[in-house]
Amino acid sequence: DTAVSQTPKYLVTQMGNDKSIKCEQNLGHDTMYWYKQDSKKFLKIMFSYNNKELIINETVPNRFSPKSPDKAHLNLHINSLELGDSAVYFCASSQPGQGEETQYFGPGTRLLVL
Amino acid sequence: DAKTTQPTSMDCAEGRAANLPCNHSTISGNEYVYWYRQIHSQGPQYIIHGLKNNETNEMASLIITEDRKSSTLILPHATLRDTAVYYCIVSIDSSYKLIFGSGTRLLVRP
Numbered sequence: 001d002t003a004v005s006q007t008p009k010y011l012v013t014q015m016g017n018d019k020s021i022k023c024e025q026n027l028g029h030d031t032m033y034w035y036k037q038d039s040k041k042f043l044k045i046m047f048s049y050n051n052k053e054l055i056i057n058e059t060v061p062n063r064f065s066p067k068s069p070d071k072a073h074l075n076l077h078i079n080s081l082e083l084g085d086s087a088v089y090f091c092a093s094s095q096p097g098q099g100e101e102t103q104y105f106g107p108g109t110r111l112l113v114l
Numbered sequence: 115d116a117k118t119t120q121p122t123s124m125d126c127a128e129g130r131a132a133n134l135p136c137n138h139s140t141i142s143g144n145e146y147v148y149w150y151r152q153i154h155s156q157g158p159q160y161i162i163h164g165l166k167n168n169e170t171n172e173m174a175s176l177i178i179t180e181d182r183k184s185s186t187l188i189l190p191h192a193t194l195r196d197t198a199v200y201y202c203i204v205s206i207d208s209s210y211k212l213i214f215g216s217g218t219r220l221l222v223r224p
Contacts, residue, residue: 004157033211041199041216042214042216043152043158043201043214044214045211045212045213048211056211058211090157090158092157092158102148102160102163103150103158103160103212104160105157105158105159106157107156107157108155108156108157
């Protein structure tokens with residue numbers, strides 16, 4: 001059973017398009033995250049949701065809009081895609097408590113904007 | 115910015131212990147030390163974490179110095195599948211995010 005899953009695994013699209021990436025976790029965790037890993041391999045937090053509420057937004061352009069229909073899902077919608085959005089996007093989840101924020105990551109979605 | 119510094123790369127022979135150092139001289143009293151790794155093209159994977167005491171699990175051991183300003187991740191018998199980028203991260207109780215640095219690229223040689 002996959003703990004954190006993402007779809008699609010690969011996404012190739014043209015500049016200016018709108019696309020969504022989906023994430024689901026079956027761990028019963030309250031918190032979910034989106035990270036971006038760019039071509040230089042730096043992994044950076046974008047958003048975090050706790051029980052469907054946004055708790056972290058790391059100065060991400062407002063073209064990126066996360067949506068959490070329930071605590072098991074955190075989807076990422078991107079409007080007007082730009083070349084610089086090409087990256088690998090990782091979803092993660094955790095169950096915070098007393099500092100033990102072990103995060104479980106999905107396999108990643110490789111986005112290429114042409 | 116990451117609060118840790120790690121060597122850019124290391125290598126070790128298969129079957130030998132891999133010792134990966136990490137400096138975190140500005141660590142606060144309530145911050146944990148976490149280790150994650152990222153095998154090529156996969157999502158990061160949790161390895162181990164600790165606060166003050168040394169820790170051991172089925173994957174690795176974590177040795178934290180008494181002043182908590184540095185730590186060492188030990189893979190006791192490295193295999194080729196342990197080739198990955200290893201990230202040392204410090205995180206406070208109330209934080210909901212992990213700040214990844216550039217990590218250490220470990221190459222396990224046959």
